[in-house]
Amino acid sequence: MPQIFTASADTRLRAGMLLLVLAVLGAGLFIGGYMDSSYATLVGWTRSQPVPFSHQHHVGGLGIDCRYCHTGVETSAEAGLPPTHVCMTCHSQIWTGAPMLAPVRASLATGKPLHWNRVARVPDYVYFNHSIHVARGVPCVTCHGRVDKMPLMRRAHPFQMGWCLDCHRDPGPHLRPPDQVTRMDWSDWDEHPQDHKLYGELMVKAYGIEPSKLDDCNVCHR
Template sequence: MPQIFTASADTWLRAGVLLAAMGVLVTGLLWDGAIGSSYITAVGWVRDQPVPFSHKHHVGDVGIDCRYCHTTVETGPHAGFPATHTCMTCHSQLWTSAPALAPVRDSLATGTPIRWQRVARLPDYVYFNHSIHVARGVPCVTCHGRVDQMPLMMRAQPFQMRWCLDCHRDPGPHLRPPDQVTRMDWRAWDREGHADYGPHQAALLGIKPERMTDCTLCHR
């Protein structure tokens, strides 16, 4: 039989096939890990913001309630972002010439809202509504983490479908009295009689897990 390949070409061919096979294997392994990794879910990553706004400072140290800035969180689907004049109620008096606040002063002068980079965001084909979660007593901290300890905002939860569904199958243990939802450090087990509050409340409200996993609830 005539030799089609030289001995060295044959070696290269074998090496090539081997490399390709290893490539497929490694890609598979990486992809598997990536689905749940922080690279895909963006958990724990911060983004560059036009103003280095600190929740740790304003919520943790100064003690401002979430609803002062995210005014529509109780009444509508979106929590919303504060208008520039909300910042200026304090910063027209405090830190009036701080360089970090220059974009805030410009925004007020020009009437152009500050363009914040979004951290917590769902794809457009998913329907979400803040007001119902707040009304039922699902705390901000469950979905957004300890924002009172974040110098820069970062995503605390993966916001993948299975994360939503895990709670929707059994929301009881997550619930607390609705007037406590913005408290970052509220713990049921610290409070006599509140440990059973959630499950009891879920029964009282008639929350039905089978309705809460219905596809059309979130994909309308």
């Protein structure tokens, strides 16, 4: 039987197929790398804001609790951003003439709210709810990072699906007493990790959390 392919054609075919496989793998790696890169996930990025509001100053320095400004966080899905008059409870007394605060004064005068550029967002097809997380004692810092050390707000986590699911499948180790959720530097358990573990296990039972159901698609896609 005559050879259909010469030896060299066979080699070329093999080389060609190898290249194809490498190209597909490479594209996969490239897209995967892109999806995880900070460029796609926006982790660590700041955005320009009408006023350079500093959480480091107001939370870390002055010790103002998150709930003073993000009033919805315990009761509704949205944490909410503070209306201008909340800033003015202090800034009608301090830094009153500061040019930096001119947009805040203008907003109060005109009644037009400040337009903050959002940093922490999930896509519209994802349902998220703050109040349930806060009620169960999932701390702000777990999802938003050390806000008290941010001169400008940055995103701390990509909020990708896998990240939500990792906790939903085993929430125990992330829980702390609900009255401590806004504390950024809470470390009471650092020397007693066993207590933390025990607390988590107990509370998962006490709250009736069912990790096996918390990763159902319709929990977050409704």
